[in-house]
Amino acid sequence: MPETSTSKPPENMDTFLKGIWKENPVFVQLLGMCPVLAVTNSVINALVMGLATTFVLLMSNTLVSLLRKLIPKQVRIATYILIIATFVTVADYTIQAVSIEVHKALGAFISLIVVNCIILGRAEAFASKNTLGRSVLDALGMGGGFTIAVLCLGVVREVLGNGTFAGIPVFGESFEPWIVMILPGGAFFVLGGWLLLFSWLKQRKKQTELAA
Amino acid sequence: MKAAEVKLLLTSSPFLKQEDDMPTIMRQVIYSLVPVSLAAIYYFGLGALLLILVCVGGALGTEWVFSRGKRGRRLSIADGSAILTGLLLALVLPPAIPLWMALLGAVAAIGIGKMVFGGVGSNIFNPALVGRAFLQAAFPVALTTWVPQGGWQSLARLYPTQFGMPFAKTTVSAVTTATPLSQMKFAGQTTDTLQLLLGNTGGSLGETCALIILLGGIYLAWRNYLNWRVPVAVFASVAVFAGILHWVDPLKYAPPMFHLFSGGLMLGAIYMATDPVTSPVTQRGCWIFGIGIGVLVMVIRTYGGLPEGVMYAILLMNAVSPLINRVTQARIYGESRKKDKG
Numbered sequence: 276m277p278e279t280s281t282s283k284p285p286e287n288m289d290t291f292l293k294g295i296w297k298e299n300p301v302f303v304q305l306l307g308m309c310p311v312l313a314v315t316n317s318v319i320n321a322l323v324m325g326l327a328t329t330f331v332l333l334m335s336n337t338l339v340s341l342l343r344k345l346i347p348k349q350v351r352i353a354t355y356i357l358i359i360a361t362f363v364t365v366a367d368y369t370i371q372a373v374s375i376e377v378h379k380a381l382g383a384f385i386s387l388i389v390v391n392c393i394i395l396g397r398a399e400a401f402a403s404k405n406t407l408g409r410s411v412l413d414a415l416g417m418g419g420g421f422t423i424a425v426l427c428l429g430v431v432r433e434v435l436g437n438g439t440f441a442g443i444p445v446f447g448e449s450f451e452p453w454i455v456m457i458l459p460g461g462a463f464f465v466l467g468g469w470l471l472l473f474s475w476l477k478q479r480k481k482q483t484e485l486a487a
Numbered sequence: 488m489k490a491a492e493v494k495l496l497l498t499s500s501p502f503l504k505q506e507d508d509m510p511t512i513m514r515q516v517i518y519s520l521v522p523v524s525l526a527a528i529y530y531f532g533l534g535a536l537l538l539i540l541v542c543v544g545g546a547l548g549t550e551w552v553f554s555r556g557k558r559g560r561r562l563s564i565a566d567g568s569a570i571l572t573g574l575l576l577a578l579v580l581p582p583a584i585p586l587w588m589a590l591l592g593a594v595a596a597i598g599i600g601k602m603v604f605g606g607v608g609s610n611i612f613n614p615a616l617v618g619r620a621f622l623q624a625a626f627p628v629a630l631t632t633w634v635p636q637g638g639w640q641s642l643a644r645l646y647p648t649q650f651g652m653p654f655a656k657t658t659v660s661a662v663t664t665a666t667p668l669s670q671m672k673f674a675g676q677t678t679d680t681l682q683l684l685l686g687n688t689g690g691s692l693g694e695t696c697a698l699i700i701l702l703g704g705i706y707l708a709w710r711n712y713l714n715w716r717v718p719v720a721v722f723a724s725v726a727v728f729a730g731i732l733h734w735v736d737p738l739k740y741a742p743p744m745f746h747l748f749s750g751g752l753m754l755g756a757i758y759m760a761t762d763p764v765t766s767p768v769t770q771r772g773c774w775i776f777g778i779g780i781g782v783l784v785m786v787i788r789t790y791g792g793l794p795e796g797v798m799y800a801i802l803l804m805n806a807v808s809p810l811i812n813r814v815t816q817a818r819i820y821g822e823s824r825k826k827d828k829g
Binding site: 464 | 624
């Protein structure tokens, strides 16, 4: 499409929005499954994980985009990892300073953001080839998409598995918790359920487009 | 002009056609489960009947919702597989389980266990056991609360715990008892084999009366509706495993007869493990499959934390049955005996 090159704003908007919906890292690309399945057993854990990942993604995309002409091709992966690890350390210490309980609950998964394939993937596939502005938008979109996805899982798992939303009881005292939802098995059930819902929505949209 | 109607019919083979189709087989299996259900109602009263109805209803309802716009709803419901799944699920649940949990289990059995894989014939795991495993993981307390068995005089009883509000904790407490297996595990007591055979013990709805299940199994094996190799392999491996343990230390380990007739082994080996969809297709594979179940049951019962392991043993072997099918492929006539390294 030749028109898009002349009209910049829609393209930028698209860079941001594709991470949230069309190329959602969790529900469409199925990337970063390790934190998605492991730390979404409560809303708070999921939110902190999503925000930490978004922060690291934003900073690494920014730096990689700025340095993209200076990094030699042969050592680019090592350089990306170095940049990512720096900001993961920052996120790690920040979470530890703000809330030691959340830090304990998330455990090793904060450090494991280093090897989250969403971040390395965006650095390699997007930030190293695009300008600073677009890379920042891409990071915000992808990070936002990831945060929404882990929150989707976290809300369902905590409400069903514990009867609470972010620690506040929603059903009163007499709720019988579905213990499976807190267990790792529940993560797979809930993720499968969301994937089913999204693919069904997409299919329906396609059908209505075909019918129109 | 009637004579002109007669035409010479030219067809190619096969000329002999199997009378049985899938709905027929399903119907026969359901018929053979009727005595088991009646025994359950005899021992656990009207509450048992209610549980069976809820499970079957839930399974049919879920099937109806999921089969929208597929090969036709009426067909999908009429093949009887959903009724069988619901019935089997009810028979492996504790009698006094809240009915809303049972309904959830039936939805999970058909939804997660069968329909997401593509419906009947495409599932990897036995749907009824998937439903029970889901409930066991979600509500471990309700799934290990057993009520004592009764007889004619208590036929009309219902359980107050059955009518708990959906999603609410059970507030009423029921009279509970231990199953023969948990008595063995936690108190070291064995139960008399005759009582186990007749089903005069606590336990899941349909698993207590070993004799009737066995008769149903013999009927199905005689009509060739189940592969007798699977249950025979399960029983043999359990008997051998338990026999060796009992021979080593008779005080610590129960005799083989106890292990054969207690818990869900009979129901599992005859009705769950022989599910044609989730068990191997080769005869040699069926032997391996059955022995695997038997060994896993004994390992879980003897060394595991739970008193009973039939459900997990069957589900685990379901998972490897495609692999068993692969390694037990028959050698095609004329092929080299040695493995070709191509």
